[in-house]
Amino acid sequence: MAKKNLEEIAYVSIVKLILENHFKPGDFLLETTLSKVLSLSRTPVRHALGQLVAEGFLDKKKKKGCFIPAASPDDARHVFFARENIEGLTATSAARCATDKDVDFLWSLIKEEQSIDR
Incomplete structure (x- = not known):
């Protein structure tokens, strides 16, 4: 090799x-x-x-x-900043690409969760 x-x-x-x-x-x-x-x-x-x-x-x-270094508070801030931005972009992308079937499925999950909470 x-x-x-x-x-x-x-x-x-x-x-x-x-x-x-x-x-x-x-x-x-x-x-x-x-x-x-x-x-x-x-x-x-x-x-x-x-x-x-x-x-x-x-x-x-x-x-x-x-x-392997231990994570510092600054490292944690950087991770949360990155996650905040990535998760926002991911949610936007998912919303733009969602089909009617996807939306119906999500509504069914919400209704199921609401019936469990009661």
């Missing part, structure tokens, strides 16, 4: 492990451990970790390695 492909495989695999909660904020990601888990040599793992640090997905401490 080409060097670039191995780095991409390592990158995607590391992100997937993090998103699936195999690692948590504060955990250090060791090249040797990841190499074994991913069945890759340390070089593509090292390059993938470097890319994740450069993108701000991971932090790095000298002589300790890469770790």
Whole structure:
């Protein structure tokens, strides 16, 4: 396999492990451990970790390695700002694309919920 492909495989695999909660904020990601888990040599793992640090997905401490940073209050504000905008756009798009059948289905859900609340 080409060097670039191995780095991409390592990158995607590391992100997937993090998103699936195999690692948590504060955990250090060791090249040797990841190499074994991913069945890759340390070089593509090292390059993938470097890319994740450069993108701000991971932090790095000298002589300790890469770790997953804890979310800050600013991070939370950015997430909520993004969600607010994305959810608004999604609702607008859904309303514009809704068919009569979709609207009827939504009305049936509302009526069903109202009958449960009583």
